[in-house]
Amino acid sequence: MTNRPRDVLITGIGLVSSLGEGIGEHLDLFARGPGLQPNIKSDGYEPYFVHGLPAIDWSRQIPKRGDQRQMETWQKLGTYSAGLALEDAGIPMDEAVRSEIDMIVAAGGGERDPAVDAMVIARARGANDAGQVINETLSTELRPTLFLAQLSNLLAGNISIVHKVTGSSRTFMGEEAAGISALYSAKARIASGQSEICLVGSAFSAERKDLILNFDLAELMLKDEWRPVFARTGARQGVAIGSVGAFLVLESPEHAEKRAARAYARLTSALGDRGRRGGDATAKRFAALLPAQATDEDTMVWSGATGLADLVQIERQVLAERFPTAPVRAYGTLLGHAFEAQMPAGVALAAGALSRGMAIPPFDTGEERPAPAAPRRAVVTSIGHLHGEGVCVVEAIEGDCR
Amino acid sequence: MSASDTDFLGRPVIAVTGLGIVSSLGKGVAANWDALIAGKSGIHTIDRFSTEGLRTTISGSVDFMGEMGRTSTGLSYAMAESAGSEAIRMAGLKDDDFGGPLFLAAPPVEMEWQHRLQLDHMDGATTEEAGYDRLLEIARKHPDRSIYNLTQCSRISELLADRLGTRGLPITLSTACASGASAIQLGVEAIRRGETERAITIGTDGSITQESLIRFSLLSALSTQNDAPEKASKPFSKDRDGFIMAEGAGALVLESYAAAKARGATIYGLILGCGERADDFHRTRSKPDGSPIIAAIKAGIEDAGLTPEGIDYINAHGTSTPENDRMEATGLAAVFGERLKETPISSNKSMIGHTLTAAGAIEAAFSILSLKEGVLPPTINHHHPDPAIELDVVPNTARRAEIGAVLSNSFGFGGQNACLVLGRAPRA
Numbered sequence: 132m133t134n135r136p137r138d139v140l141i142t143g144i145g146l147v148s149s150l151g152e153g154i155g156e157h158l159d160l161f162a163r164g165p166g167l168q169p170n171i172k173s174d175g176y177e178p179y180f181v182h183g184l185p186a187i188d189w190s191r192q193i194p195k196r197g198d199q200r201q202m203e204t205w206q207k208l209g210t211y212s213a214g215l216a217l218e219d220a221g222i223p224m225d226e227a228v229r230s231e232i233d234m235i236v237a238a239g240g241g242e243r244d245p246a247v248d249a250m251v252i253a254r255a256r257g258a259n260d261a262g263q264v265i266n267e268t269l270s271t272e273l274r275p276t277l278f279l280a281q282l283s284n285l286l287a288g289n290i291s292i293v294h295k296v297t298g299s300s301r302t303f304m305g306e307e308a309a310g311i312s313a314l315y316s317a318k319a320r321i322a323s324g325q326s327e328i329c330l331v332g333s334a335f336s337a338e339r340k341d342l343i344l345n346f347d348l349a350e351l352m353l354k355d356e357w358r359p360v361f362a363r364t365g366a367r368q369g370v371a372i373g374s375v376g377a378f379l380v381l382e383s384p385e386h387a388e389k390r391a392a393r394a395y396a397r398l399t400s401a402l403g404d405r406g407r408r409g410g411d412a413t414a415k416r417f418a419a420l421l422p423a424q425a426t427d428e429d430t431m432v433w434s435g436a437t438g439l440a441d442l443v444q445i446e447r448q449v450l451a452e453r454f455p456t457a458p459v460r461a462y463g464t465l466l467g468h469a470f471e472a473q474m475p476a477g478v479a480l481a482a483g484a485l486s487r488g489m490a491i492p493p494f495d496t497g498e499e500r501p502a503p504a505a506p507r508r509a510v511v512t513s514i515g516h517l518h519g520e521g522v523c524v525v526e527a528i529e530g531d532c533r
Numbered sequence: 534m535s536a537s538d539t540d541f542l543g544r545p546v547i548a549v550t551g552l553g554i555v556s557s558l559g560k561g562v563a564a565n566w567d568a569l570i571a572g573k574s575g576i577h578t579i580d581r582f583s584t585e586g587l588r589t590t591i592s593g594s595v596d597f598m599g600e601m602g603r604t605s606t607g608l609s610y611a612m613a614e615s616a617g618s619e620a621i622r623m624a625g626l627k628d629d630d631f632g633g634p635l636f637l638a639a640p641p642v643e644m645e646w647q648h649r650l651q652l653d654h655m656d657g658a659t660t661e662e663a664g665y666d667r668l669l670e671i672a673r674k675h676p677d678r679s680i681y682n683l684t685q686c687s688r689i690s691e692l693l694a695d696r697l698g699t700r701g702l703p704i705t706l707s708t709a710c711a712s713g714a715s716a717i718q719l720g721v722e723a724i725r726r727g728e729t730e731r732a733i734t735i736g737t738d739g740s741i742t743q744e745s746l747i748r749f750s751l752l753s754a755l756s757t758q759n760d761a762p763e764k765a766s767k768p769f770s771k772d773r774d775g776f777i778m779a780e781g782a783g784a785l786v787l788e789s790y791a792a793a794k795a796r797g798a799t800i801y802g803l804i805l806g807c808g809e810r811a812d813d814f815h816r817t818r819s820k821p822d823g824s825p826i827i828a829a830i831k832a833g834i835e836d837a838g839l840t841p842e843g844i845d846y847i848n849a850h851g852t853s854t855p856e857n858d859r860m861e862a863t864g865l866a867a868v869f870g871e872r873l874k875e876t877p878i879s880s881n882k883s884m885i886g887h888t889l890t891a892a893g894a895i896e897a898a899f900s901i902l903s904l905k906e907g908v909l910p911p912t913i914n915h916h917h918p919d920p921a922i923e924l925d926v927v928p929n930t931a932r933r934a935e936i937g938a939v940l941s942n943s944f945g946f947g948g949q950n951a952c953l954v955l956g957r958a959p960r961a
Contacts, residue, residue, distance in 0.1 A: 201816060226813075234811070238707070239686060240641045249664035251646070252653045256663070262583030265646055265743050270586065275751040279816045279946070283641040283686070283707045288947025291813040297825065300811035300949060301715060304641060305687030305705040312704045316719070323726045340665035345644060347672045349681035403702035405694060518691050519702055 136322040140387050140394035141482040141525070143220025143380030145212040145332070148466045148476070149182035149373055153215065154483035161465075161484075164492035165501075169465050171357060171371070172338070178354040179347075181337045182373030182467030187211065192218075198293050202280055203242035204374075209286040209334030210293050212376030216330060217294055220380035221392055229295040233326045234287055235317050236302045237309035237333035237471040241281035243341050247272045286334060296330055307435070307513050309333070310474035311403035311521030317381050318401045327386040332378030333472035346370060351516060353438055359495035360438045360461035361447070368440040370516060373467015377475035379482070395486040396509075398478065400524035408518065413442070417514060418449045420522040431491065431506040432459040433481045435473040435513035442514050454510070458502040464494040474513040478523050481509035485527040537959065538791040540805070541838035544725045547804040548793040548958070551624030551786030552898045553616030553735075556885040557593035557779055560615055562623070566902050569910045570931040574763035574884050576777050582743050589755040591762040593779025593886030594741045606642045606683040608739030610692050612782035612891075613637065617697050617735050620784035625798055630698035633729050636719040637690045637705045638712030638736035640890045645742060648680045689737070699733060709945030710850070711809075712736055713783060713893025714953050718807040720787045730792035736894025737782035746778060752817065754854060766887075767914035768851035768880035769858050769926050776852040779886025783894030785901070802901035803956040805839070805938065808832025812948030819860045825950050826864035826942075833940065833952030834868070841869045844876060844954070845936035846909055848900045849926075850944045851880025852887050861942060862922040877934065879912040879927040893943035897953055900939040904957040907935045 144154040149170040151157065160167065172183040189207050192214030193199050199207060222228060251268045255261040279285050284302040291297050303309040303316070310333050320326035346352050353369030363369065387394060402420045406412055424430075432450055436443045443461075450459055462480055469476055484491055485506065493499035511523040540546050554561065557575025558568040568575070575593045584590040596602065601611035618628040626632070653663060657674030660667040682688055690703040708715040713736030720732035749755050756775035758765040766777045793800055810828040814820035834841060850861055866873050881896050882888075888895055903909055908931050915928035941953045 240643050243643070245665055248649065249662075252649060253663035255650050256653070260583060260585070261650055262743065263585045266583060266586045266747065269744055269747045270751070273747065273751060275748075278748040278752060281641075282709065282947065284709050284945070284947045284949060285816060287708075287811070288816055288949075291811045291948050292816070295813050297811040297813050297948070299809045300708065300947070301719075302707045303704055304639070304707050305690060306685060308687050308702055309705070312702055315702070316704065319726060319728070320722065325722055325726065340669060341644070344665055344668050344672055345681050345684040347669060348676055349678045350676045351681075405691065405702050407695070515687075517685060518687060521702070 138384050139318045139321045139398045140382045140384060141379055141396050141398055142382045142387050142392045142394050143216040144395060144479045144483055145216030145219060145378040146476065146479045147208060147212045147376040149184060150465060151185060154479060157480065158483050158487055158489060161491050165496045167465060167494065179343055179352050180357050180371035182371065183338050184374045193293050201276055202289055205241045205334055205336035206280060206286050206289050208336055208374065208376040210289045212334060213290045213330060213332060213378045214294055216378035216380050226295050230297045232296045233298045233329040234290060234296050234300050235313045235329060235331045236287040237313040238283040238286050238302050238304060239471055240283055242339060244277055245340065306470045307473055307515035308403060308405065308519030309471045311513055311519060314401040314474060314478060314523055315403055318398050321381055321383050328382045330378060330380055332475045334376040335374060335469040335472040337372040337374040337467060359464040359498065360436050361443060361495055361498035363438045364440045368438060370438050370468045373469050375466055375469035375472040375476045377472050377479045379475060379479060394528055396482040396528060397526045398523065399526050403519060403521040405519045414445045414449050417446065417520045420520060421453050422510065422524050424453055425508060428456065428504060429507045430454055430457045431502060431509050432457055433477045433509055433511045434459055434461045435477045436461050436463060437468050437516045438463060439516060446512060446514050458500055460491055460494055460499060474511065474521055474523060477511035477513065478525060481511050481525040485509055485525060546790035547721050547724055548788050548790045548800045549785050549802045549804060549901050550788050550793050550798045550800060551620035552801060552901060553619030553784035554895055554898050555595060555612040555615050556781035556888065556895060557595055558885055561619060569884055569899060570908050572911050572913045572930060574913060576762045576766055576886050578762055587746065588750050588757050589746060590759045591765055591777060592741050593777055595739065595780040604645060604683050605740040605742060606688055609639055609737045610689045612739055613689060613693055613735045613737035614696055616782040616784035617693060617733060620786045621697060621733065624786040628697060631733055632698065632700060633731040633733060634701045634723060635690060635694055635699035635703035636716040636732060636734045637693065637703055638716040638890050638894060639689045639705050640738050640740040641707055642684060642686055644684050646744060707890065708949040709947050710889055710892055711943035711945040711949040711951040712890040713895065714943040714951035716894060717785060717804060717897055717953060718951060721804050721807055724787060724789050731786060731788040733784060733786055734894065735782060735784040736891040738888050738890035739780045741778050741780055749778060756853065764914050766853045766883045768849065768853040768883050768912055769919055769922050769924060770915055771917040771919040773853045773855060773858060776854050777886035779888045781885060781888040781891045781895050783891055783898045785898060800958040802904045802958050804953060805956040806833050806837025806954040808836055808952045810950050812950060817946050818856060823860055823864040823867060825948065826860060826944060827867045829950035829952045830864060830868045833954050837954035839938060839954065841872060844938050844940045846903060846939050847876060847878035848896050848939055848941040849878050849880040850942040851882050853882060857944065858922060862924060874923055874925065877909055877925045877927050879910055881910060883913045893951065896941050897955065900941045900955045904936055904939060904955060907933055909934050
């Protein structure tokens with residue numbers, strides 16, 4: 132256990148967002164920039180902005196209709212993305228192989244039934260006993276299976292059922308921090324020899340008014356006018372939520388070699404912290420998570436910034452001091468903000484781009500500089516909308532581009 | 534480091550140096566242990582909300598945490614705070630400056646009905662029709678951060694981290710009814726990796742609401758024996774008919790044995806091993822051959838460097854549902870063979886109900902107390918044994934027994950299976 136920590140390889144990526152599915156499709160699109168347009172649905176969501184999903188043929192990764200019926204979009208998105216990652220890693224649908232794979236999922240809660248919620252609210256108006264109305268209505272109107280579509284750990288449960296991953300199953304909760312911790316924990320376990328291969332990731336489904344309600348009660352949502360993340364200031368700041376499913380297969384070099392798997396990149400660091408947000412405390416904690424400056428033409432930053440102006444400002448200032456010439460890309464500009472899935476999505480994009488040896492054109496020509504050359508190292512950031520700060524470092528594998 | 538500081542694989546031995554418990558039996562380790570070995574039930578008729586028209590009207594709710602008990606997030610925090618600070622103080626450490634990481638098993642949270650209805654009653658919306666469009670309009674007119682805070686799954690761990698002075702980013706996890714055990718497992722792994730010398734692991738669940746009760750009821754998971762609440766939870770009995778939802782929190786301070794000894798801490802017990810295995814059969818049911826349960830039990834015992842012969846007592850998952858108790862007995866029989874009949878096994882849930890997310894943590898704390906005190910808590914309400922389940926369930930009254938190792942099982946919806954093996958503190 133006290134041996135030198137092992138490398139942790141990224142050998143599979145499953146990414147689905149408003150932009151499409153598959154890491155390749157995302158990178159192909161980015162290569163067509165700058166000047167890309169996000170895929171935003173505002174219809175029915177005014178004054179908010181929602182990066183919604185394109186049409187997806189769920190049966191490609193969730194073949195059984197019966198399984199699909201047990202899930203709402205959030206779990207389908209996660210299960211689908213997890214399937215993409217396993218397929219991409221070249222792991223056969225063989226129970227003996229998949230039963231040895233560990234799993235860490237960062238999850239929120241699943242969908243409610245908005246029609247039933249509306250019915251309870253309507254009936255409770257003017258009722259003498261609102262409690263009785265809740266009992267009567269929920270007892271008769273709720274679908275029993277919806278509870279399972281809602282439980283946080285049932286995304287992992289569905290991945291076990293559909294994709295036969297059963298080595299272990301751990302669900303972390305807590306918005307951005309959950310995604311950071313999931314990567315931290317998976318990496319630490321593999322590096323120390325506690326695990327050989329781990330499916331880690333998250334999904335966030337944005338087309339949910341119940342979630343928008345929670346966030347806007349705290350006045351966090353971007354309204355009325357959309358802007359790229361780094362251009363959000365003053366009254367034009369806030370979060371534009373985005374549907375994202377992002378899963379990675381992490382693996383020890385020994386395990387990857389045994390099955391002749393190719394790696395996208397190495398995950399060399401995954402760290403998180405939290406604490407009070409006042410004064411310069413956030414900046415100090417965030418700076419302490421960042422790696423030291425290298426020859427910084429080699430580094431690019433994938434910023435998971437939320438679009439909340441004060442946090443964006445702190446992050447950009449710290450990044451400018453540490454990596455003065457590194458190109459920075461706020462991927463929330465194109466994907467939207469995906470809370471638990473934000474950090475996994477950033478690591479997926481970083482690993483894919485490093486593997487292609489690709490310089491990423493700016494997502495926002497006003498605020499982001501062109502990249503002079505393909506980076507060899509990517510720093511992925513996620514400063515939580517309310518709390519939690521995280522940084523992952525992904526490094527290219529020399530001479531072995533996938 | 535001496536030889537006794539590491540285990541059979543050369544990993545740091547994990548000591549338990551502090552415990553904290555809240556359940557429907559009361560607040561604090563002493564109150565809970567005394568009631569538990571006296572065979573007292575904490576199950577009662579629900580008066581937190583109207584149960585008019587519901588099939589189940591009983592629970593093991595915790596109704597003595599004051600103002601914080603008015604919301605699930607608040608109650609879950611208050612119980613976690615109580616158990617966590619008790620455990621840290623018992624460990625002889627400062628309960629506002631723990632100085633190690635926090636691993637928290639907590640229930641998923643979302644907006645509660647009281648707040649949806651409260652918002653709907655407010656003015657400021659042009660939409661009359663009930664639903665989220667109207668609530669969104671009202672939210673824009675009357676933002677209320679206090680409601681938002683209650684809907685964030687990181688809320689409880691954030692408050693705890695500040696209150697207890699833990700270090701780093703806490704992990705909040707949910708593996709359904711195995712969560713409490715999973716939190717302990719994460720703490721054990723962090724110490725074994727050498728990342729920290731100590732960790733606090735807490736499982737908490739204060740999520741009994743009308744909706745959660747109805748949802749479990751719709752899955753036919755709950756007992757409907759409402760007439761005699763204290764008799765309704767009867768794990769391994771022939772007439773068991775479902776679990777009793779309950780609330781509570783359990784906390785353990787874990788330390789590397791070497792570090793605990795070095796600072797002169799009292800060691801109450803050891804965590805010898807952890808095992809887990811997910812089930813791919815069904816969302817709420819176990820694989821009929823019990824293979825995932827069997828694999829989890831075996832993995833836990835193996836991780837402890839033991840064989841089934843080394844287990845002296847089993848703290849059962851024992852929910853009192855027809856399916857769980859049968860599957861648990863089947864799984865144990867496959868691992869223990871004939872020896873199972875002579876291995877005492879009891880279910881704390883017969884007295885405290887099923888504390889869901891907290892269960893694995895509370896039951897681990899009770900297991901440590903069983904090892905330390907040499908007393909096995911009973912399975913109460915055991916008057917009609919299930920002839921299909923041949924077990925020594927320590928029926929109805931506690932039993933004195935010197936034991937060296939305990940297996941504690943936790944199985945949950947979503948195919949979650951986690952098993953802990955706990956050991957007696959080495960005699961000084």
